[in-house]
Amino acid sequence: MKQTLLSLSNLTKQFDGKKVLDSLDLDIFDGEFITLLGPSGCGKTTLLRMMAGFEHPDDGTIALGDQDLTHTPPEHRPLNTVFQNYALFPHMSVFDNVAYGLKMEKRPKQEIRERVEDALAMVQLEDFARRKPHQLSGGQQQRVAIARAVVKRPKVLLLDEPLSALDYKLRRTMQVELKRLQRELGITFVFVTHDQEEALSMSDRVVVLKDGLIQQLGTPREVYERPANLFTARFVGETNFFPGRVDKANGDDTITVDVFGLKRTFRKPDFPVSGGQSLHVLLRPEDIRVLAPDDEDGVAGKIVERNYKGSTLDSVIHLEDGTEVLASEFFDEDDPTFDYRLGEPVKVSWVDGWEWLLPTEPEALPEEEGTDA
Amino acid sequence: MRSLTQQPFRAAVLVLVWGWLLFLVLTPNLLVVGASVMTRDPGSFISLPLTLDAYRQLLDPLYLEVFLHSLYMAAMTTLVCLLIGYPFAWALSKVGKRNQVLLIFLLIVPFWTNSLVRTYALKLILATNGLLNNGLMSLGVIDGPMQLLYTEGAVIIGLVYLLLPFMILPLYSVFEDLREDYLRASHDLGAGRLSTFIHVIVPLTLPGVLAGIMLVLLPAMGLFFVPDILGGSRNLLVGNVIKNQFLDARNWPFGAAASILLTLAMAFLMFAHRLSKRRIGEDGV
Amino acid sequence: MNRWLPRTYLTLVYLLLYVPIVVLVVFSFNDSRTGYEWGGLSLRWYEALLNNRAMVQAMWNSLWLALSAATVSTLIGALTALALHRYRFRGKKVLNGMLFVVMMSPEIVLAISLLALFLLVGLQLGYVSLLLAHVTFCLPFVVITVMARLSGFDERLPEAARDLGANDFTMTRTVLIPVIMPALLAGWLLGFTLSLDDVVVSTFVSGPSYEILPLRIYSMVRVGLKPEVNALGTLLLVFSLVMLILSQWILLRSKR
Numbered sequence: 001m002k003q004t005l006l007s008l009s010n011l012t013k014q015f016d017g018k019k020v021l022d023s024l025d026l027d028i029f030d031g032e033f034i035t036l037l038g039p040s041g042c043g044k045t046t047l048l049r050m051m052a053g054f055e056h057p058d059d060g061t062i063a064l065g066d067q068d069l070t071h072t073p074p075e076h077r078p079l080n081t082v083f084q085n086y087a088l089f090p091h092m093s094v095f096d097n098v099a100y101g102l103k104m105e106k107r108p109k110q111e112i113r114e115r116v117e118d119a120l121a122m123v124q125l126e127d128f129a130r131r132k133p134h135q136l137s138g139g140q141q142q143r144v145a146i147a148r149a150v151v152k153r154p155k156v157l158l159l160d161e162p163l164s165a166l167d168y169k170l171r172r173t174m175q176v177e178l179k180r181l182q183r184e185l186g187i188t189f190v191f192v193t194h195d196q197e198e199a200l201s202m203s204d205r206v207v208v209l210k211d212g213l214i215q216q217l218g219t220p221r222e223v224y225e226r227p228a229n230l231f232t233a234r235f236v237g238e239t240n241f242f243p244g245r246v247d248k249a250n251g252d253d254t255i256t257v258d259v260f261g262l263k264r265t266f267r268k269p270d271f272p273v274s275g276g277q278s279l280h281v282l283l284r285p286e287d288i289r290v291l292a293p294d295d296e297d298g299v300a301g302k303i304v305e306r307n308y309k310g311s312t313l314d315s316v317i318h319l320e321d322g323t324e325v326l327a328s329e330f331f332d333e334d335d336p337t338f339d340y341r342l343g344e345p346v347k348v349s350w351v352d353g354w355e356w357l358l359p360t361e362p363e364a365l366p367e368e369e370g371t372d373a
Numbered sequence: 374m375r376s377l378t379q380q381p382f383r384a385a386v387l388v389l390v391w392g393w394l395l396f397l398v399l400t401p402n403l404l405v406v407g408a409s410v411m412t413r414d415p416g417s418f419i420s421l422p423l424t425l426d427a428y429r430q431l432l433d434p435l436y437l438e439v440f441l442h443s444l445y446m447a448a449m450t451t452l453v454c455l456l457i458g459y460p461f462a463w464a465l466s467k468v469g470k471r472n473q474v475l476l477i478f479l480l481i482v483p484f485w486t487n488s489l490v491r492t493y494a495l496k497l498i499l500a501t502n503g504l505l506n507n508g509l510m511s512l513g514v515i516d517g518p519m520q521l522l523y524t525e526g527a528v529i530i531g532l533v534y535l536l537l538p539f540m541i542l543p544l545y546s547v548f549e550d551l552r553e554d555y556l557r558a559s560h561d562l563g564a565g566r567l568s569t570f571i572h573v574i575v576p577l578t579l580p581g582v583l584a585g586i587m588l589v590l591l592p593a594m595g596l597f598f599v600p601d602i603l604g605g606s607r608n609l610l611v612g613n614v615i616k617n618q619f620l621d622a623r624n625w626p627f628g629a630a631a632s633i634l635l636t637l638a639m640a641f642l643m644f645a646h647r648l649s650k651r652r653i654g655e656d657g658v
Numbered sequence: 659m660n661r662w663l664p665r666t667y668l669t670l671v672y673l674l675l676y677v678p679i680v681v682l683v684v685f686s687f688n689d690s691r692t693g694y695e696w697g698g699l700s701l702r703w704y705e706a707l708l709n710n711r712a713m714v715q716a717m718w719n720s721l722w723l724a725l726s727a728a729t730v731s732t733l734i735g736a737l738t739a740l741a742l743h744r745y746r747f748r749g750k751k752v753l754n755g756m757l758f759v760v761m762m763s764p765e766i767v768l769a770i771s772l773l774a775l776f777l778l779v780g781l782q783l784g785y786v787s788l789l790l791a792h793v794t795f796c797l798p799f800v801v802i803t804v805m806a807r808l809s810g811f812d813e814r815l816p817e818a819a820r821d822l823g824a825n826d827f828t829m830t831r832t833v834l835i836p837v838i839m840p841a842l843l844a845g846w847l848l849g850f851t852l853s854l855d856d857v858v859v860s861t862f863v864s865g866p867s868y869e870i871l872p873l874r875i876y877s878m879v880r881v882g883l884k885p886e887v888n889a890l891g892t893l894l895l896v897f898s899l900v901m902l903i904l905s906q907w908i909l910l911r912s913k914r
Contacts, residue, residue: 054817074820081821087814091836100832104823152822383745390738391749394756397794401771408774418777461671464664476668478906483675485851485898489872490891493879494678497685500883504681534678587762595764598857601880612766612858619770619862629774632767639762 005030005188006051006156011060013046020046022212028190033182035191037199038209039235044192048158051190052081064155080149081158085165086141088133094144095129101152119151139170156188163198175202196236200224208232230361233282240288240325242281246273257281260299260319269357282356285328290315290340291347298347301325303340317348409629418625427626431634436614443610446525447593450532454540454589455582462544484538492531492602499527523605531599539588547581583646591639611635679895686888703889713874720854720871727792728849735800736842743808761798765858768795773862783865791863792856796849803848807841840908847905851898
């Protein structure tokens with residue numbers, strides 16, 4: 001069912017001796033919404049620009065179906081881009097901007113007019129055709145940029161952090177809008193962002209990138225709940241890392257792990273474990289339970305910060321050994337013990353089975369943040 | 374982006390630009406440097422052997438006096454431009470935005486008008502029986518006409534008149550960038566008007582002052598037609614000397630050496646300007 | 659006082675700047691021969707000007723020189739600005755520096771160096787030498803004007819055009835040139851005016867075969883008063899004013 005549309009293999013690129021992409025392989029399926037997620041300098045923009053044809057890989061190939069695009073100039077690729085700051089032609093009207101790509105294809109005038117009008121109607125800008133870009137709001141410019149790219153009916157639409165210039169509320173609206181467009185058009189979207197929330201809420205699949213290497217490729221849920229490594233776990237969402245030590249491996253596909261002196265039974269992870277081995281126990285803030293200090297379960301600590309977030313109450317708890325724990329609880333107004341004061345002693349626990357285990361990694365030396373290429 | 378189809382275009386542009394600058398800027402300047410260390414020759418302008426005679430001649434009291442006088446007039450011109458221009462630029466930056474555009478426009482209109490013609494217009498005013506003298510006499514302020522034309526003052530007035538916009542424009546641009554917050558912050562921290570001026574306004578506008586000096590001082594030594602029209606034979610600029618040596622006296626080595634003097638002055642001013650910009654954290658050009 | 663002092667001061671300085679120009683214009687209509695007294699309204703100096711064949715010839719020569727110098731320097735200057743903006747190449751800083759030095763150097767230094775060059779290579783002083791010289795001193799101004807426009811230019815625009823199917827040439831024609839057009843026009847007008855106004859450089863590199871207006875004016879005003887100059891100056895003033903308004907209008911319109 002899932003058919004590969006765009007196939008990237010062994011892509012390698014260096015800028016001034018620095019590896020931006022390192023033998024990267026990625027298959028993009030037909031009709032999916034895939035997001036390239038990572039911090040600045042991770043190579044996501046370079047990767048996107050390579051698909052568009054603005055950068056050339058030092059090594060590797062880009063293929064669309066069975067057509068090799070590696071050396072095809074951008075104007076001959078059936079892919080179109082929505083640029084970060086829209087890149088609308090300032091000297092052309094909205095209509096002429098959208099018509100530009102069709103004029104390049106030398107389409108008949110009548111057809112151009114109809115298709116441009118359709119595209120503008122699709123982004124609800126049919127009344128703005130004669131305006132110049134600078135007479136539009138940021139959100140409207142964004143819509144024009146999208147209309148201009150999709151009017152050519154590309155096989156793949158490349159979106160380079162298209163929402164980063166919009167304010168929070170507008171960004172949410174545009175996220176929904178983009179999802180709707182993608183469903184209606186059935187075009188494959190490749191979306192670049194450094195905003196993990198955006199990536200999780202919009203995508204069918206997320207590619208987490210760091211230093212030109214794919215850290216993880218999976219559905220938003222997989223990436224969030226089962227991060228492949230510490231980087232992904234840290235980058236996507238907030239996470240508590242508890243130090244654990246394997247006590248013993250049980251016969252029934254479970255292991256017993258010592259966490260803060262508590263013996264907990266976890267499902268056996270998919271990496272090999274042996275007794276005495278250290279590992280990380282990952283728990284999302286929403287998986288943490290804050291209990292009364294006289295509860296028999298849990299680790300003792302005290303509340304050092306309480307942040308009211310509307311639907312949730314976020315706390316920071318200092319355990320006795322100094323570990324900092326983030327907890328995010330949904331309101332339960334019927335629970336009288338729910339609210340704790342600052343400095344109040346509490347116990348911290350979680351439901352077994354919600355944890356995620358990762359092996360310890362040799363800590364990489366802290367590296368200078370590169371520029372986003 | 375750097376596709377192969379662009380390479381010939383890129384190469385052609387670079388060759389054209391480099392060619393133009395090498396042939397019409399670098400080579401000619403090297404020729405001048407070369408000429409300045411050669412011997413004067415009535416037939417072919419210059420000839421061997423190499424000599425530093427031209428530079429020695431610069432120190433000849435006769436010429437030294439002319440140069441110092443020229444430097445004095447240029448310095449006076451610059452000072453007058455600065456004294457008029459600094460408050461002017463300040464006041465201009467305080468005017469409402471709409472009027473500012475118009476006022477800037479009015480400032481550059483004279484700059485776009487032929488400078489010879491404008492110098493000549495000054496002559497109409499300053500001449501012995503010109504408008505100023507006639508006006509003052511009919512008002513009874515003076516009894517007989519003053520000698521205004523063909524004086525040092527006339528040359529300075531002419532130079533100021535031609536060069537004032539070049540002082541004002543860079544000053545205006547630094548005053549435009551001078552944010553009101555700085556002044557408020559300074560007042561807020563207890564500085565009075567005078568100490569705010571000395572400690573905040575002056576350092577921040579210094580690059581503009583130096584740019585203005587650079588744009589006024591050097592031309593004020595080179596615009597030879599101003600003394601020709603207003604100054605008579607006793608108020609010459611370095612420019613007049615160079616022109617005479619090249620076109621009349623045919624002493625190329627000496628003219629070349631004099632022009633190198635001007636170039637060195639330029640280099641010095643550019644260096645000072647860079648330094649002042651770096652001090653307030655802007656990149657020098 | 660706080661409001662009136664700066665305004666009075668501004669007005670005073672503008673007055674000083676404009677008095678000579680007003681005097682010039684008024685006296686261009688003066689019937690008097692001596693030049694200092696008012697002798698009634700007349701167009702005689704304009705008539706004299708237009709009947710002076712050498713003067714009219716010099717005017718045409720100047721106009722043609724300014725047109726060609728502005729055009730050539732805009733072409734080369736625009737290409738230079740594009741190269742500086744788009745390409746990375748060795749010696750870019752040197753190139754930038756050289757342009758800056760040309761702009762800042764006293765005109766007379768440029769003038770004698772070009773004279774030396776032209777004599778060395780045996781170029782007949784005339785139209786060609788004037789053109790080469792004028793293009794050289796106009797060049798940095800054009801480069802700066804175009805560079806300023808390019809620095810505000812979104813790097814993604816050419817890419818967007820390519821992305822939508824334009825090849826390099828089409829992109830240049832449909833996007834790059836239209837976007838930098840105002841700067842090209844402004845640069846051209848600046849070059850035109852600089853060329854038309856130049857005395858210093860032209861004094862050195864022109865020959866008897868090609869007399870231009872500033873030099874003709876120069877020889878007229880060096881001694882005594884020539885009322886025709888008033889008329890000529892007024893004409894030049896009107897001409898530059900039209901050009902200036904045109905250029906400002908273009909720049910303002912493009913900013914919208």
